[in-house]
Amino acid sequence: MKSLDNKIIIEGIRNQDKQILKNIYQTYFSTIKRMVMDNYGSEQDAKDVFQEGIIIIYRKAKEGNINLTSSFKSYIYGVCRYIWKKQLTQRKENTEKLEGYVEYEVIPDVTFDEYEKNEQYKLYQKHFKRLEKDCQKVLQLFLKKVPLKDIAEIMGIESQQYVKRKKYKCKEQLVRYIKNDPKFREQ
């Protein structure tokens, strides 16, 4: 029965309920911030870690792959600690103190693959958002398998051949952005 609050939180994340997201942030962020800032991080790092923590939980909730045996506070703490530890390791910082950090001792059910996938997709999505709106649109329409003539009409372009060309150019631009990102080279 105790887990009912957990459920409403998880459902809120899964449904992207803004009110619940706001409440989660107000209730739990200060703990995450303290953990990150006590371990070589800035407030911005704490916000990034918290955000990715919620997104990893969202991905897990969407797949029905979440099992909360403790309070949500412990859970998000565990997930964020896992993320921050990975990032400290990448930055070649010492994680000894963080490992000894047992304020909310919990082993998160986050796998390395889930973490890696989230990091990679975050990078791709960041650069996707850098593309011009038209480029974003044409790529998404293609991927949604909208017929070429409809894409041309939506985009207000007469030549279907030109639409294809544009799609290719946009994708190449996106791949270039990604490959030039130092974080991509680290992966």
Place this chain on the structure above:
Amino acid sequence: MEDKYEKIEQYLMNELSIREQVKFEEDLRKDPELRREYELRKEINDAIQEDDVMELRDSLDQVMKKQPVFSNKTRKIYLISSVAAALVVILVISSKVFFSAGSQKSSALYERYYEVYPVIMSFRSTNEGAEEKDLLYKAFASYDIKDYNQASQYFESIAQQDSTNYLSRFYLSICKIETNKLNEAEDYLSELTVKNNHIFWEQAHWYLAMVYVKKDKQNKAREILHKIVQQNMAKKKEAKDILKSMK
């Protein structure tokens, strides 16, 4: 190289003839570099189709930029300042005498701003034990068809089994408002506003203010509404509007 990339893109979009596909798949097996490039481009396609994740990231950006976060320490300071502000307001108001038209005004405000809190989740997919699921299911089903007396009973049984169950206490308080048991609603909501360790903390403030408005306890309503505004809680705009109307 560009040709290679174009082939990969055509393959990913199913734009190759069957013969070309077979040839491409053969190349993929033989050429590890081509394989890596193919995997990358395929992953990029998957990633940029995640509209939902990108939207969630945008929502979180908004939430985290807009909202001040209160540590326990600052929350205490806020609490003290909001109580102080409320006291000032009370002093100013008490010098004005509270009109007989007050109660009429309050009931109009209540009618205008009060809305029953929606059922915000579906429990169909939960893995709770049968008994718990059953109780909750019945509670929300009754709540959904506006049978608040019945829903009250179910939420009460859940709350009795687990005193830390904020969800059931919050919904129970709404049932109490709906069945006009305002004193009980006030008790439950007051309890829910003490600690911010649950997700109904802000909503509980709003509904507590609504209870005070309905009971025509204007000073108490003001106190809570000021706190909602000062701490940037949910319903801040409505709280401001009510405070203006109350002047």
